[in-house]
Amino acid sequence: MKLFTIGPTQMYETTIKVRSKQIPYFRTKDFSEMVLKTNSMLKRYINTSNNSEIIWLTASGTGGMEATIINCFNKNDKLLVIVGGNFGARFAEICKIHDIPYDILSISYGNKLTEDDFTNYYGNGYTGVIVNLHETSTGQLYDINLIKNFCKRENAYLIVDAIGTFLCDEFKMDENGIDVAIVSSQKGLCVSPGISLIFLNNKIIKNKILTNNVKSLYFDFKNYINNIHRGQTPYTPAVGIVYEIYDMLNFIENNGGISKHLEIIKKRAQYFRDLLKKNNLTYPSYPLSNALTPVIIKKPLAKEIFKELKDNFDLIVNPVGGENADYVFRVAHIGNLNFYDYNLLIEKIKNIIGMR
Amino acid sequence: MKLFTIGPTQMYETTIKVRSKQIPYFRTKDFSEMVLKTNSMLKRYINTSNNSEIIWLTASGTGGMEATIINCFNKNDKLLVIVGGNFGARFAEICKIHDIPYDILSISYGNKLTEDDFTNYYGNGYTGVIVNLHETSTGQLYDINLIKNFCKRENAYLIVDAIGTFLCDEFKMDENGIDVAIVSSQKGLCVSPGISLIFLNNKIIKNKILTNNVKSLYFDFKNYINNIHRGQTPYTPAVGIVYEIYDMLNFIENNGGISKHLEIIKKRAQYFRDLLKKNNLTYPSYPLSNALTPVIIKKPLAKEIFKELKDNFDLIVNPVGGENADYVFRVAHIGNLNFYDYNLLIEKIKNIIGMR
Numbered sequence: 001m002k003l004f005t006i007g008p009t010q011m012y013e014t015t016i017k018v019r020s021k022q023i024p025y026f027r028t029k030d031f032s033e034m035v036l037k038t039n040s041m042l043k044r045y046i047n048t049s050n051n052s053e054i055i056w057l058t059a060s061g062t063g064g065m066e067a068t069i070i071n072c073f074n075k076n077d078k079l080l081v082i083v084g085g086n087f088g089a090r091f092a093e094i095c096k097i098h099d100i101p102y103d104i105l106s107i108s109y110g111n112k113l114t115e116d117d118f119t120n121y122y123g124n125g126y127t128g129v130i131v132n133l134h135e136t137s138t139g140q141l142y143d144i145n146l147i148k149n150f151c152k153r154e155n156a157y158l159i160v161d162a163i164g165t166f167l168c169d170e171f172k173m174d175e176n177g178i179d180v181a182i183v184s185s186q187k188g189l190c191v192s193p194g195i196s197l198i199f200l201n202n203k204i205i206k207n208k209i210l211t212n213n214v215k216s217l218y219f220d221f222k223n224y225i226n227n228i229h230r231g232q233t234p235y236t237p238a239v240g241i242v243y244e245i246y247d248m249l250n251f252i253e254n255n256g257g258i259s260k261h262l263e264i265i266k267k268r269a270q271y272f273r274d275l276l277k278k279n280n281l282t283y284p285s286y287p288l289s290n291a292l293t294p295v296i297i298k299k300p301l302a303k304e305i306f307k308e309l310k311d312n313f314d315l316i317v318n319p320v321g322g323e324n325a326d327y328v329f330r331v332a333h334i335g336n337l338n339f340y341d342y343n344l345l346i347e348k349i350k351n352i353i354g355m356r
Numbered sequence: 357m358k359l360f361t362i363g364p365t366q367m368y369e370t371t372i373k374v375r376s377k378q379i380p381y382f383r384t385k386d387f388s389e390m391v392l393k394t395n396s397m398l399k400r401y402i403n404t405s406n407n408s409e410i411i412w413l414t415a416s417g418t419g420g421m422e423a424t425i426i427n428c429f430n431k432n433d434k435l436l437v438i439v440g441g442n443f444g445a446r447f448a449e450i451c452k453i454h455d456i457p458y459d460i461l462s463i464s465y466g467n468k469l470t471e472d473d474f475t476n477y478y479g480n481g482y483t484g485v486i487v488n489l490h491e492t493s494t495g496q497l498y499d500i501n502l503i504k505n506f507c508k509r510e511n512a513y514l515i516v517d518a519i520g521t522f523l524c525d526e527f528k529m530d531e532n533g534i535d536v537a538i539v540s541s542q543k544g545l546c547v548s549p550g551i552s553l554i555f556l557n558n559k560i561i562k563n564k565i566l567t568n569n570v571k572s573l574y575f576d577f578k579n580y581i582n583n584i585h586r587g588q589t590p591y592t593p594a595v596g597i598v599y600e601i602y603d604m605l606n607f608i609e610n611n612g613g614i615s616k617h618l619e620i621i622k623k624r625a626q627y628f629r630d631l632l633k634k635n636n637l638t639y640p641s642y643p644l645s646n647a648l649t650p651v652i653i654k655k656p657l658a659k660e661i662f663k664e665l666k667d668n669f670d671l672i673v674n675p676v677g678g679e680n681a682d683y684v685f686r687v688a689h690i691g692n693l694n695f696y697d698y699n700l701l702i703e704k705i706k707n708i709i710g711m712r
Contacts, residue, residue, distance in 0.1 A: 001378060008379040008595055019596075020376040022357060023364040023548055025672045058550055060414050060591035063574040094573050186592065192379055194414055194550040194594030215571070217450050218419040235416035236542065238550030238594060239364055240375075316381045 002341055005318040006136060006164065006292050007186035008193060009335030015191050018247045023240045031239075032231030034246050039228070041249040045258050046166060046181060046199055048173040053205060055198040055224045058238045061163045061184040064196025066094045067219040068159060068182055069130070072208050075099050077127040080156070082147070084113065085137035086321065087161065091130045102130075109324070112286040113142045118150050128157040134289035136164035136187075137320060139330065141289040148176045157204055163187050167252075168265055168291035168334055179204040188291065190335050191244035195237065266290045268333040272342045279346055292318070292330045295349070300326035301356055308352050315345055358697055361674040362492060362520065362648050363542035364549060365691030371547050374603045379596045387595075388587025390602050395584070397605040401614050402522060402537060402555055404529040409561060411554040411580045414594045417519045417540040420552025422450045423575040424515060424538055425486070428564050431455050433483040436512070438503070440469065441493035442677065443517065447486045458486075465680070468642040469498045474506050484513040490645035492520035492543075493676060495686065497645040504532045513560055519543050523608075524621055524647035524690055535560040544647065546691050547600035551593065622646045624689040628698045635702055648674070648686045651705070656682035657712055664708050671701055 003010040024031065039054050057064055069091070073079060077100055081092045084107035095102040105121060107113050129151050134141045151158040162181040165171055167188025173181050179201050186193035198221070200209065205225065214220040223234040252261045269290040276283055282296040295317075297305065302319070306329055309315040318330040331345065359366040380387065395410050413420055425447070429435060433456055437448045440463035451458040461477060463469050485507050490497045500516075507514040518537040521527060523544025529537050535557050542549035554577070556565065561581065570576040579590040608617045625646040632639055638652040651673075653661065658675070662685055665671040674686040687701065 001380065003378070003381055005381045007592065008381060011378050016376060016378065020372060022359070022367050022372065024357065025359055025361045025364060025674075027675065028666070028672075058414065058416050059419065059574065060593065062591040063415065063419075066572065066574045090573070097571055097573055184592075186595075192594065192596040193592045194597065215453055216422065217446070217453055218415065218422045235418040236363065236540075236549045237416065238548065238597075239542075240548040240596075241550065241594075310384065316384075318381075319383065 001314045001316065002337075003316045003335060004331045004337065004341075004345060005316055006330065006332040006334065007184065009186065009190045009332060010337055012190060012248070012251060012336045014247055014251045015244050018244050019192075019240065023243070026237070026239045027232070035231035035242065038242070038246045038249060041253065042197065043199070045249070046162075046171055046173045047175060048199055048201060051202045052173075053200050053225055053228060055200065055221050056228070056233050056237055056242070057196045057198060057224070058194060058235070059196050060193065061161075061182065061196055062090060064182045064184065064198055065091060065161060067221070068180055068198055069094050069100065070098055070216065070219060071212060071214055071221040072157065072159060072180060072204060073100050073128055074212055075101065077101065078125055079103070079128045079130055080105055080121055080124070080126045082113070082129070082131040082142065083107070084140055084142070085132070085135040087132040087135055087137055091132070091161070109138065110284065110286065112140070113146065115146055118146065121150070122154065126154050126156045128159055130159045132161040132164070134164035134169070134291060136292070139284060139288045139292055139294040140286045141165065141169060143287065144176050151177055157208070164291050165289050167261065169289050170262055173199060174201070185241050185245060188334055189245055189248050191248055192241050195241045195245070262290075265333050268337060268339070268342070269293060271339050272331060272333065275342055275346045279350055281349070291334050292332045294320070294328050294330050297327050297353070299353075299356065301353060302326050302329045305329060305349060305352050309345075309348055313348050315348060317345070357670045357672065358693075359672045359691060360687045360693065360697075360701060361672055362686065362688040362690065363540065365542065365546045365688060366693055368546060368604070368607060368692045370603055370607045371600050374600050375548075375596065379599070382593070382595045383588070391587035391598065394598070394602045394605060397609065398553065399555070401605070402518075402527055402529045403531060404555055404557060407558045408529075409556050409581055409584060411556065411577050412584070412589050412593055412598070413552045413554060413580070414550060414591070415552050416549065417517075417538070417552055418446060420538045420540065420554055421447060421517060423577070424536055424554055425450050425456065426454055426572065426575060427568060427570055427577040428513065428515060428536060428560060429456050429484055430568055431457065433457065434481055435459070435484045435486055436461055436477055436480070436482045438469070438485070438487040438498065439463070440496055440498070441488070441491040443488040443491055443493055447488070447517070465494065466640065466642065468496070469502065471502055474502065477506070478510065482510050482512045484515055486515045488517040488520070490520035490525070490647060492648070495640060495644045495648055495650040496642045497521065497525060499643065500532050507533055513564070520647050521645050523617065525645050526618055529555060530557070541597050541601060544690055545601055545604050547604055548597050551597045551601070618646075621689050624693060624695070624698070625649060627695055628687060628689065631698055631702045635706055637705070647690050648688045650676070650684050650686050653683050653709070655709075655712065657709060658682050658685045661685060661705060661708050665701075665704055669704050671704060673701075
């Protein structure tokens with residue numbers, strides 16, 4: 001079996017090795033020290049100050065997204081949510097449920113986010129902008145500069161869902177004025193799903209989070225902030241996944257560091273996209289994250305290709321939902337994959353299409 | 357390393373084996389079928405009808421507790437929360453945060469829950485009773501008959517946190533009029549922490565959950581109920597742990613079934629408690645779950661015993677928090693443990709105490 005999916009991903013051997021061991025008890029000094037070391041590496045990789053805090057939340061990415069919104073904002077705020085796919089729409093849904101006023105900046109499918117898209121939104125008094133920087137359902141990687149400039153001019157907090165881009169593309173949290181970044185264990189970190197990490201800078205902790213009245217026990221970041229300096233969480237975390245994350249960061253560190261890691265993923269993405277072109281297959285023209293490539297099929301065969309690749313060759317690509325489900329599937333460039341894997345995948349895809 | 361802790365527990369070899377494999381992609385028929393098979397086994401083991409539903413929530417037990425309360429109740433309800441330790445207190449905190457009216461039935465430390473405790477609470481119009489049937493912080497297993505009878509007489513829903521008792525003690529959900537049971541992956545199931553399972557009977561789904569307006573996306577059970585019949589969850593679950601749970605249930609099934617499994621745990625508990633007596637060590641006189649035994653030390657040495665067992669012998673017992681932290685630690689009887697492990701543990705504990 002080979003996973004070209006974007007979470008779970010094809011795991012590295014080192015992760016399998018960590019997973020093959022008994023999970024230790026976690027209310028110990030050893031565990032605390034590991035968490036603190038992990039935090040320090042994570043902050044370095046996401047390019048944020050040591051004063052930022054990381055919330056370790058045992059939950060899917062959606063849990064991390066919801067927890068972030070209700071900790072940072074309330075009904076006195078006004079948010080601009082950038083919606084260019086399923087995950088942007090999910091943020092809007094969260095704001096609606098929690099009675100947090102919001103507007104939607106909508107990007108039609110296939111279109112690129114440009115400066116013009118912001119024209120109608122200046123001077124509206126937004127206190128925050130919410131964006132899935134890599135809208136994983138379409139593959140588009142938005143231009144962070146556009147969003148950063150808008151936030152600066154409007155004096156709005158910038159909340160970035162970095163789930164599909166951290167450890168996939170370069171990510172500079174502080175330099176880009178990002179106040180909160182949301183990460184999930186199963187994407188760029190390439191380990192098991194189950195933990196969301198929320199990076200908070202000092203400004204938003206002080207000005208918004210510590211004074212906000214959160215109507216949740218499990219999602220209240222204040223409880224987590226109070227425990228993280230001793231390397232602990234208020235509730236039993238997904239302990240096994242904490243070990244996997246620590247190990248993965250060390251793996252990256254010992255194999256040339258973050259820039260080398262990002263370079264490898266970029267090369268894979270480029271290699272695969274070149275292969276697509278050579279084989280008359282198409283991918284979107286808007287800017288893409290290196291995490292994945294959406295493959296566009298002219299005939300409505302995407303679901304069949306997924307099924308045949310899986311059933312006949314044990315190769316798993318990532319389907320899409322919604323109206324493009326028959327015409328698009330996605331291929332990941334994160335995880336333990338190499339050029340040979342892509343050669344094989346393209347060959348099989350061509351065979352399947354050729355037989356139709 | 358040997359874990360006498362109650363979550364994570366000492367894992368069975370079969371769990372380690374499952375964990376040593378690549379985590380598969382989950383939006384597939386194979387995964388769905390596994391979830392449906394798992395649900396069917398779980399319902400059989402907890403003794404509930406096939407019409408009950410199971411919510412697969414990627415979260416710690418506390419997340420499962422909070423999600424349960426906000427899905428089943430709202431400000432028009434009135435709850436009685438049985439508080440005999442930390443976990444009962446947590447339920448009260450959740451009710452408070454969500455403005456759900458509640459009273460506390462408090463059990464002082466060391467006391468047994470009796471029929472008299474309910475005397476003052478009849479006729480108060482409670483719509484629900486909330487109890488951690490095994491209050492894991494003290495080890496007390498409450499008498500389900502007392503609680504069941506109270507609920508029946510008062511016509512109140514019965515919500516049971518079964519985290520510390522399911523697959524540890526006999527548990528008959530339907531027979532005992534339990535409307536909701538909350539379970540966590542790292543306790544009786546003996547697998548990795550990260551998933552909470554919430555069992556809902558048909559009555560509470562129909563009369564409370566489907567009509568309740570839950571102010572959360574991630575915790576709204578309606579989304580989960582809509583997906584579970586196709587063996588899926590609305591958001592990426594902790595996929596690896598789903599496989600571990602499926603495997604563990606098969607392991608129990610292939611080793612004599614649930615009654616054999618519970619018998620083994622009961623024998624371990626009995627063996628360990630006999631050992632304590634023989635060695636002039638004490639444990640509480642109130643009714644205990646078979647999941648664990650709290651060991652009471654006369655001198656304030658509990659923290660030192662924990663540390664020495666860990667540092668010198670790689671034996672990990674479970675500390676307690678709060679005012680008894682110096683006098684009590686807990687020893688689990690769930691997980692991959694046998695009589696020899698307890699012999700060794702007692703010997704080392706005696707040595708440590710003897711040297712003081």
